[in-house]
Amino acid sequence: MDVTGRSESPPVRSTTVVTPDSHQYFIVLVDIEDYSPRPDAVQVALHDAVHEVTTFALVQRAGVTPSGHRFTDRGDGMLVLLPPTVSPTLLLREMVRGLDDALVEHNQKHAPDYRMRLRVGLHHGPVVRKGKLWTGSAVNDLARLVDADPVRKVLKAAKRAHFTLVLPEALHEATVRGRFPGIDPAAYLPFDFVTKHQEERRGWITVPGYAAPPGLARPGEPGTKGTGRRGGGRGPDTPGGPDGDDGAGDDGAGGEGAAPPAVPARDVLPGGLASPPHARNGRGEAGDLHVRVEGGDYVAGAKVGGDQVHGDKRITVHAKGPVRL
Known part of the structure; x- marks a missing residue:
């Protein structure tokens, strides 16, 4: 008790919280x-x-x-x-x-x-x-x-x-x-x-048993949210952007409910082949070639089986260089 008769409060002790590594x-x-x-x-x-x-x-x-x-x-x-x-x-x-x-x-x-x-x-x-x-x-x-x-x-x-x-x-x-x-x-x-x-945020999703996640459109498709880089479309900072250097993941079909492609299905092409002329558009430019994978995917030149690689696919066909899935 101090000289005024009031009780003194106990001193406040500081504690340090040790967080585990x-x-x-x-x-x-x-x-x-x-x-x-x-x-x-x-x-x-x-x-x-x-x-x-x-x-x-x-x-x-x-x-x-x-x-x-x-x-x-x-x-x-x-x-x-x-x-x-x-x-x-x-x-x-x-x-x-x-x-x-x-x-x-x-x-x-x-x-x-x-x-x-x-x-x-x-x-x-x-x-x-x-x-x-x-x-x-x-x-x-x-x-x-x-x-x-x-x-x-x-x-x-x-x-x-x-x-x-x-x-x-x-x-x-x-x-x-x-x-x-x-x-x-x-x-x-x-x-x-x-x-x-x-x-x-961005994530990537797959559904085992499906060629691609159903109900999720391919990147860059107009009128669909949640599939393109922020704001829709593919920009220079997006993997597989204008240089067409990447086809992994972004080129999967839209799964069940997606509109079928206008081009007929054909056999998958193994990696390392040059882009065929018939896979280009009327101006001779590279385009998309729709394929149906029946017995597995060709990845880096090797055929890989598995229950996640069957069904409709979309591959990017470049004017030069290998065909990539």
């Missing part, structure tokens, strides 16, 4: 479509099933050791952290096919109320782990991608699909555009969206 991980985010409207008992069953399906795809198919991945529940799905030593191209091949196979088996065994379809995202970046709390911009960015409205709409349009897979642009650039065996660049299309904080 971040570590690099591959991040897999899985969300169940239409989870919340279902009865509680169904939600419990789906909660168990999504763990089984995801674990099968990662451990049995992608070869990730049981101790090599960590997961946390998200109510309507799960978040998985994988070590940075895991191959991203292996995940895009084997994890994807494993998920598809496991979902087919699950949905064949169960009544409609207990069937599930998923929105799945893959990312890579630093994550801070503090107990069951996992934070980091990579986790937040992936959650926004998986929850984006274009992703929900694509899955709704893909009636026979079991899930969609979304990637951030940087991971798509580092993996899909590399044309690794078993990964079909034409099966991916870009989509743009705006976050609740009014941030413009």
Whole structure:
């Protein structure tokens, strides 16, 4: 008590919050479509099933050791952290096919109320782990991608699909555009969206079993939002811009519901061939040649099979140089 008779307040002690160091991980985010409207008992069953399906795809198919991945529940799905030593191209091949196979088996065994379809995202970046709390911009960015409205709409349009897979642009650039065996660049299309904080973002989406995501137009098509670089169309800063140097991903067909091309389908051309004259327009300029892939895609001169490479494709035909898918 001071000389005035008032009680002295205890001194305020400053505390320093020590944040754990971040570590690099591959991040897999899985969300169940239409989870919340279902009865509680169904939600419990789906909660168990999504763990089984995801674990099968990662451990049995992608070869990730049981101790090599960590997961946390998200109510309507799960978040998985994988070590940075895991191959991203292996995940895009084997994890994807494993998920598809496991979902087919699950949905064949169960009544409609207990069937599930998923929105799945893959990312890579630093994550801070503090107990069951996992934070980091990579986790937040992936959650926004998986929850984006274009992703929900694509899955709704893909009636026979079991899930969609979304990637951030940087991971798509580092993996899909590399044309690794078993990964079909034409099966991916870009989509743009705006976050609740009014941030413009771009992701890439594929639907296993479809030549390209249904309901999502090719980049640059007029009157369609969410498929071109901000504001529509392809600009100089867009991969595959005016120089026509890239055909990966951007040249996939629009999937179910897309308008058929005006040119007849023909067999796919292996990489390395010069542009044929009949694939050019009346002025002798390079144009688009529509093809139907029956037995797999030619990627970098090698034929690659797989369930994601069949169906209608659109390839860019250049006036000079190789034909690229």
